[in-house]
Amino acid sequence: MPRRNFKLSLKAKIVKEAEDSGNLHQTARRYKIQPVQIRIWRKNIEEITLLSEKSPKKLTLNKGKKSNNQELENEVYSWILSQREEELAVSAHDIIDKALSIESQFHEGNRKKITYWVYEYMERRNLSIRTRTQKSQVTDAAMQQVKADYCRRVMTSFHNRINNPRYLINMDETAIYLNCSPVRTVHPRGEKTVSIMIGGTSSMWFTLAVTVAMDGSKLPLFVIFKGVPGGRVDKSLPRILPDGVIGCVQRKGWMDNYTMRIWYEKVFNPFIAGSSGEAGLLLDDFKCHRSTEIDELLENDIALRYMMPPHCTGLLQPCDVGIDKPLKERLKNHVSQWRRDQHPSLLPGQKLPTPTRKDIVGWLKQIWDEFPVQIVKNSFTGSGYFYEDTVDYSSDRESDSELDE
Numbered sequence: 001m002p003r004r005n006f007k008l009s010l011k012a013k014i015v016k017e018a019e020d021s022g023n024l025h026q027t028a029r030r031y032k033i034q035p036v037q038i039r040i041w042r043k044n045i046e047e048i049t050l051l052s053e054k055s056p057k058k059l060t061l062n063k064g065k066k067s068n069n070q071e072l073e074n075e076v077y078s079w080i081l082s083q084r085e086e087e088l089a090v091s092a093h094d095i096i097d098k099a100l101s102i103e104s105q106f107h108e109g110n111r112k113k114i115t116y117w118v119y120e121y122m123e124r125r126n127l128s129i130r131t132r133t134q135k136s137q138v139t140d141a142a143m144q145q146v147k148a149d150y151c152r153r154v155m156t157s158f159h160n161r162i163n164n165p166r167y168l169i170n171m172d173e174t175a176i177y178l179n180c181s182p183v184r185t186v187h188p189r190g191e192k193t194v195s196i197m198i199g200g201t202s203s204m205w206f207t208l209a210v211t212v213a214m215d216g217s218k219l220p221l222f223v224i225f226k227g228v229p230g231g232r233v234d235k236s237l238p239r240i241l242p243d244g245v246i247g248c249v250q251r252k253g254w255m256d257n258y259t260m261r262i263w264y265e266k267v268f269n270p271f272i273a274g275s276s277g278e279a280g281l282l283l284d285d286f287k288c289h290r291s292t293e294i295d296e297l298l299e300n301d302i303a304l305r306y307m308m309p310p311h312c313t314g315l316l317q318p319c320d321v322g323i324d325k326p327l328k329e330r331l332k333n334h335v336s337q338w339r340r341d342q343h344p345s346l347l348p349g350q351k352l353p354t355p356t357r358k359d360i361v362g363w364l365k366q367i368w369d370e371f372p373v374q375i376v377k378n379s380f381t382g383s384g385y386f387y388e389d390t391v392d393y394s395s396d397r398e399s400d401s402e403l404d405e
Contacts, residue, residue: 004033008052008060011041018042072102077125087139092118092129134314147315151384154306158280161304165214165387167272167279168380171263172319173255173286174328176223176364178204179354182332197339199354206253206357208364210319210327211267214380214387216373219271221245221364222263225357226253240358242365260288264297272301279303284313315383322379327367334363 006014018027018038028035041048076098083090096114099106107113122128134140158168181198206226211219223241227233227249234249241247246266250259272279281303283289290307298305308316315321338359339352355363 008048012045012049012052014038015042015045015048069103069106072099072106073121073125075102076121080127089132092122095121143312143315146309146312147384150309150312150316154280154282155385155387157304157306162278162280164275164277166217167275167277168214168282168385168387169211169219169268169271169279170213170282170318170380171209171211171268172284172313172317172324173207173209174319174324175205176208176328176331176360178357178360180328180332180335180360182336197343197352199339199352204354207255209255209263209267210323211263211271212318212323212376212379213271214377214385216376217271218368218371218373218376219267221361221368222267223247223361223364224253224255224259225249226251240361242362244369245361245365247361255286255288257288257291257293260291261293261297264294268303269297269301272303277302280306282306282308282317284308284317285310318376318379318383318385321383322375323371326375327364327371330367330371331360331363334367335360 014027014031014033015038017030018024019042021027024035024038028038076095079098080090080095092115095118096111099114099118100109100111107117162168179199181196183196185194185196187194207224209222209224211222213219221244223245225233225237225240225247228251229249231249237247237249246263248259248262250256255263268281279301281298283305285308288294289305294305297303313320335355338355342352
């Protein structure tokens with residue numbers, strides 16, 4: 001009987017068929033293999049199943065023959081780990097260069113042969129080529145230390161000056177595109193082209209300012225459209241904005257000193273008006289968040305501003321950590337459903353329309369009303385802000401001016 005190669009996923013399937021049918025010999029005849037082979041696979045079924053899920057095309061559990069140059073491989077492995085501890089990228093090409101720098105005649109110095117070796121080596125050492133999940137200008141360990149120090153200082157000031165989770169507030173701006181199309185879809189396997197219909201205009205966008213409090217409170221959404229004050233878009237705001245959403249226009253659709261003041265007076269100030277004491281505002285290092293105009297408003301309202309260190313918003317800003325992404329994913333679901341509703345009425349060759357500003361803002365309002373309070377609370381704890389009224393922070397009093405720098 002000629003030798004045949006079976007993928008691990010097929011081996012797991014054959015073993016299951018044999019067990020379900022209760023007739024090992026019949027299953028072996030169907031696949032033209034010896035019954036003893038199924039028995040061997042059955043003994044290793046746990047490893048086969050686990051590895052087949054990880055690498056469905058893999059043919060064997062065998063990781064290949066052992067290296068004849070174990071010392072070189074150990075040195076290369078130690079080098080890889082040291083590079084990754086420093087969060088430096090390592091490619092297969094880098095591994096080949098390192099191996100040749102240790103021993104120039106490794107595999108006769110033939111880079112083609114070493115290319116075959118490098119992937120077998122990575123398999124033996126349980127290494128794989130990964131896509132980055134985050135990027136930074138300093139190491140993750142250093143960033144975590146900055147996060148821990150900053151959160152401790154903020155919470156020390158908060159407990160000594162405010163001590164009410166309702167009045168520790170975070171605001172963050174994010175861009176919302178009218179044509180916010182999904183990038184993933186369920187699709188049959190094996191096809192090379194996966195197309196998703198989008199609307200006719202993809203560049204129109206506006207700024208959304210999301211504001212939340214540590215106790216789970218959701219302040220009104222604030223939108224900034226691109227337009228001229230007193231112009232067409234500005235005059236149409238009463239028609240576009242639903243009740244509970246506040247907005248304005250700016251020439252580039254950005255947050256600046258002018259729009260920051262409007263947000264402060266119409267969103268932040270009414271919320272803290274009920275406070276019997278001070279309030280804290282967590283802001284990133286954006287220029288308009290530091291304006292002298294905002295300084296004066298905060299001072300008049302007895303509010304503290306906690307400025308985040310540069311390049312740390314992905315770790316320290318609650319809106320970035322746990323709110324912006326689920327909010328946008330919910331918006332994409334609304335847009336996708338709207339497109340499905342529009343599609344049957346399209347003529348052949350006609351493009352899908354793009355949702356209007358009114359459509360998008362209306363969906364955002366609905367999403368924000370239904371947005372779980374627990375997610376808001378979790379975004380603060382996930383950023384490192386813990387409200388513990390039983391902890392004594394009196395000995396850790398920090399200068400509020402340091403946090404406002």
